[in-house]
Amino acid sequence: MxxxxxxxxxxxxxxxxxxxxxxxxxxxxxxxxxxxxxxxxxxxxxxxxxxxxxxxxxxxxxxxxxxxxxxxxxxxxxxxxxxxxxxxxxxxxxxxxxxxxxxxxxxxxxxxxxxxxxxxxxxxxDGQGFMAKKSLGVKSALELSGAAVCVQTGTTTELNLADYFKANKMDYKPVVFEKQEEVDAAYDAGRCDVYTTDQSGLYAIRLTLKQPDEHVILPEIISKExxxxxxxxxxxxxxxxxxxxxxxxxxxxxxxxxxxxxxxxxxxxxxxxxxxxxxxxxxxxxxxxxxxxxxxxxxxxxxxxxxxxxxxxxxxxxxxxxxxxxxxxxxxxxxxxxxxxx
Amino acid sequence: MTSKNNDIAFVRSHMLAAEKPPRQEIGLAAWLSRNLFSGLFDTILTLVSLTLIVWTGAHLVNWLLVNAVWFGTDRTFCATVEQGGIQPNGWSGACWAFVGEKFSYFMVGAYPVHERWRPYLVFALFAATLAPLLMPRVPHKAANALLAFVIMPVISFFLLHGGVFGLMPVETSLWGGLLVTLIISYVGIVVSLPVGILLALGRRSQMAVIRTLCIAFIELIRGVPLITVLFLASYMLPLFLPPGTNIDKFLRAVIGVSMFASAYMAEVIRGGLQAIPKGQFEGADSLGLSYWQKMALIVMPQAIKLVIPGIVNTFIGMFKDTSLVSIISMYDLLGIVRASFADANWVSSVTPLTGLVFAGFVFWLFCFSMSRYSGFIERRLDTGHKR
CATH class of the missing domain: 3.40.190.10 (Periplasmic binding protein-like II)
Structure with a gap:
């Protein structure tokens, strides 16, 4: 900010x-x-x-x-x-x-x-979305209660995330990083279940993951961009x-x-x-x-x-x-x- | 003191040949036991470190060379089947094909393809004029310096910028990659040393106005981050200039970096000046030398020799700081490598890492060369100051 x-x-x-x-x-x-x-x-x-x-x-x-x-x-x-x-x-x-x-x-x-x-x-x-591991079996962001979420710190993304989970009365564990490269690496290494950023970005990031097909981008968009x-x-x-x-x-x-x-x-x-x-x-x-x-x-x-x-x-x-x-x-x-x- | 009078006394009349040291004191085994395995703690440390080195080294070699992809035309060569490529699942290795494909882009940026011989010619000119200058054996240093610092840059400028002798004009916004890194740091280095010397002398001057101006310049520039200097030079400066004046953005960045380097250089040189004993100044005065003769012939040669490590340190720092120009949208080597990650043709999980390894290697190559050369010069100039 x-x-x-x-x-x-x-x-x-x-x-x-x-x-x-x-x-x-x-x-x-x-x-x-x-x-x-x-x-x-x-x-x-x-x-x-x-x-x-x-x-x-x-x-x-x-x-x-x-x-x-x-x-x-x-x-x-x-x-x-x-x-x-x-x-x-x-x-x-x-x-x-x-x-x-x-x-x-x-x-x-x-x-x-x-x-x-x-x-x-x-x-x-565009809008902020979520990417999750397929193995979690979630179909909607509303099923993400209790998940560890990777997010870049100091961005509006982080604030939107907090608002969304609070509004839907869900818990989450934020895993925050300063740089986008670090967030990518942490998500790919399995340090969190969910990755959140702008949806177009999620598609780009998915391409660089080790196993792109193991990850799914959820339909919800929680911010307007x-x-x-x-x-x-x-x-x-x-x-x-x-x-x-x-x-x-x-x-x-x-x-x-x-x-x-x-x-x-x-x-x-x-x-x-x-x-x-x-x-x-x-x-x-x-x-x-x-x-x-x-x-x-x-x-x-x-x-x-x-x-x-x-x-x-x-x-x-x-x-x-x-x-x-x-x-x-x-x-x-x-x-x-x-x-x-x- | 052998004496025939005293036969009982026995004094050896010549030396015995020296025995070899005991076997356990020499050779590789002795060195190992003395340095690596002298005691339990050392042995454990050695084994742990060795395991770490071998383990990481093997992985590194594996990733960088063995598993690496050397040839390819698009991302499929550097992606696993799961990722939509041709490599087996679980594969990870450097994607040198990406660097190979993008090499000319990394070197000169968006410079028009059929005109790229121009920057390459500039690289060649740069090497051809600088190399003999750096070798002490080669004669005609003054002419060579004139060539390298005045004539070569002027020729390079017209060659790169075009618009004369039928060369197509190429705007500076199209320049990029290593070309930008080298131009900015070369100009910065060539400008900062003389300007730094003048500023350092000015700061020690008896004349109040000059001294104040020099102190103000040094402290002002040194007191703000380079990013701020660049940002001011590229966006605020045009707003303060009369409308219609248009200084090229690239030129503004070069000026910004040069000013910044000069301020740092001034302080390094001043450190050297302070180490020169007062007697040297007084000796020069008593010989009837003028101020400039005194500085040029007596003081500066000694002062600069003392601070060579500091000077080279500043050069190396500045060379790496040129990456900051990407903040004002000029793409140096690192900037252009990072921008290439967005090329849909090459996006994969290994290209970013490969690109960064490549950029890091190029930076290291230049910085390490500078550092080795300064070591060489220090040894050559060493006249008893070494401790």
């Missing part, structure tokens, strides 16, 4: 001094320099942002950066990535060093208000472009438009799809947003729809094999819901 406070203080200071540094019209600025400067997780987060040997980035957050570039320039390669640590991500956005922050950042009210950012689209609904792109307050035009880059991907999934069939879909008779892909006569959706009318087509052509991006980076098509869960479309029991594009 101390670290969080420090970050907040520095970010607040940066905000105080840095308003002049941050250009008011980000879109103009981006167009002038010819690329989007995207702040990403520099330490690497499996499935969200990582670099291959040649230095190429990939991941769910990276796809969002590419989508924004495709929307603005019609070219997903016009992105430059700024690797950021958890500490320096907010000053970097505030000082105008980056145009958008897509770094698995949780949308909270204090970041929205006090730090002066804007959040709207959520490209991954909506992760999404953040931009500076006071530039609504740019905010819209970033938000709708994500919404276009979600909408494409609703319409069944994929990277592979987007060209065929151009000839579709469905008025919704025609409007979405910029084929409708006299439509000014793109220009009103400040981009080309084919913006949605460009996004889908470059990164595919949300479902494709999800499966490729964190879902069944990846090593993580995370189920869609909360990140499924609203029509399929999830929370991914895009406003109508019309």
């Amino acid at each position: 101390k670290k969080t406070l420090l970050t907040a203080a520095i970010a607040a200071a940066a905000f105080g001094f840095g308003v002049s540094a941050a250009s008011a019209d980000t879109l103009e600025n981006v167009k002038k320099k010819g690329f989007v400067q995207c702040g990403v997780n520099g330490a690497g987060l499996l499935g969200f942002a990582s670099q291959d040997t040649a230095g190429n980035w990939s991941g769910l957050d990276i796809d969002l950066c590419k989508a924004v570039a495709a929307s603005v320039f019609g070219d997903a390669t016009k992105v430059k990535y700024t690797p950021l640590s958890a500490k320096d991500r907010f000053p970097a956005l505030q000082s105008g060093e980056i145009d958008l922050l897509a770094r698995n950042t949780t949308w909270t009210i204090s970041r929205d208000t006090q730090l002066g950012f804007n959040f709207r689209a959520v490209n991954y609904y 909506p992760l999404g792109p953040a931009v500076r307050q006071g530039d609504d035009k740019w905010f819209d472009i970033v938000s709708y880059a994500h919404y276009a991907m979600v909408t494409a999934e609703e319409f069944g438009i994929t990277q592979a069939n987007v060209d065929e879909m151009l000839t579709s008779e469905n008025p919704d799809i025609k409007r979405f892909l910029g084929e409708e006569k006299d439509s000014t959706i793109g220009p009103d947003l400040g981009v080309d009318n084919k913006w949605a087509y460009n996004i889908i052509k470059a990164v595919g729809n949300y479902g494709e991006s999800f499966e490729r980076n964190v879902g069944e098509g990846s090593q993580l094999k995370i189920s869609r869960g909360l990140n499924n479309l609203w029509s399929k029991g999830g929370l991914q819901y895009a406003p109508p594009i019309r």
Whole structure:
């Protein structure tokens, strides 16, 4: 928590001094320099942002950066990535060093208000979950009474854990460590029955265990961690472009438009799809947003729809094999819901 | 005193050949019994330690070499069947295939692939100019120093940064890995020694303004952690500069580290200065030498020789401290190795450990070389101070 406070203080200071540094019209600025400067997780987060040997980035957050570039320039390669640590991500956005922050950042009210950012689209609904040994035979977190729980100390995770067990009148034995590597090792060595952290993290950690199949991730999510792109307050035009880059991907999934069939879909008779892909006569959706009318087509052509991006980076098509869960479309029991594009 | 007058007295006239020491006092057996098995307690200690060494050593060799995976193209080579790979269940060993695959990334970071010959050329230039400088036998030290400390860095800068002679510009944000570690520590070392000497002299100066400024600089920089210096240099500095001025973040970090190292170096050198007897200063004065002549010819050569261990200690500390730049999102060797753990292509239970072992080995290689070289120089310069 101390670290969080420090970050907040520095970010607040940066905000105080840095308003002049941050250009008011980000879109103009981006167009002038010819690329989007995207702040990403520099330490690497499996499935969200990582670099291959040649230095190429990939991941769910990276796809969002590419989508924004495709929307603005019609070219997903016009992105430059700024690797950021958890500490320096907010000053970097505030000082105008980056145009958008897509770094698995949780949308909270204090970041929205006090730090002066804007959040709207959520490209991954995360939350704190539990991983337990299969041999325990538990099917739900409510059966965990009396368990030894491995948790990283000094995090909100630790506080959420205490609250959850107290609220459900259950006992637990916390086994706390300072560093995540230590928690991983302790859990793998069997020093505790249950591991708790953000659910996407649990899937990544499970991959590094000695016997991944011996562990099960329980369905309960005990905290809300909506992760999404953040931009500076006071530039609504740019905010819209970033938000709708994500919404276009979600909408494409609703319409069944994929990277592979987007060209065929151009000839579709469905008025919704025609409007979405910029084929409708006299439509000014793109220009009103400040981009080309084919913006949605460009996004889908470059990164595919949300479902494709999800499966490729964190879902069944990846090593993580995370189920869609909360990140499924609203029509399929999830929370991914895009406003109508019309 | 043999005398023919006295035949009874017998005095041996020549020495007997020396007998060999008793068998139990020499050789391996004697050494063993004296050092390892002299008494019950020692014997127990020896046996316990030996067991521990053999046991851990065997495991280590087994893990690092015997069970290790040397070739492979993705995570399946370093994961067990249970983990979705091809190794038998229960297997654990180093995944050198991961290090092999990522080697160029560890060396130069995200530097564009077809331009990577540039940093490699810089590594070669660096070795070629520095190696002869470090060998006492090689002549033309002054020209060599000029080459290594002025010309080589300038060439390297243009080579790495590009934008001239048709070289593609490569932003510093793409630099990474060992390249960053070496650049930051090289600049830090080259800058901190002269600046440290000046600061140390300034701190002992008779001139109040200079003395105060030097003390303020040293105490201010030494009084805050390096992380704070780096954070200030990279995020607060731009806010205080006039809008529009844009100093490269990499440059800011290099300046931050150099300032920090200089402050420490100043105190090390000052320690040496204080050990020089007053007579040396007075002797130099009585010869009519100017202040700078006195310092350059009489005092500094003696003072620096005394504090070589301290100087090298500072260098080694700084070399390792460069890992802290990952806090301001620049990825040195350690940072880039850790970032690679998130590569879905290679994630497994053994890759993190292998990566860290590799990074640790590279750091050790450099630090140990520095330490050995300083030992060599100390012995070479030894003129009676050794105790």
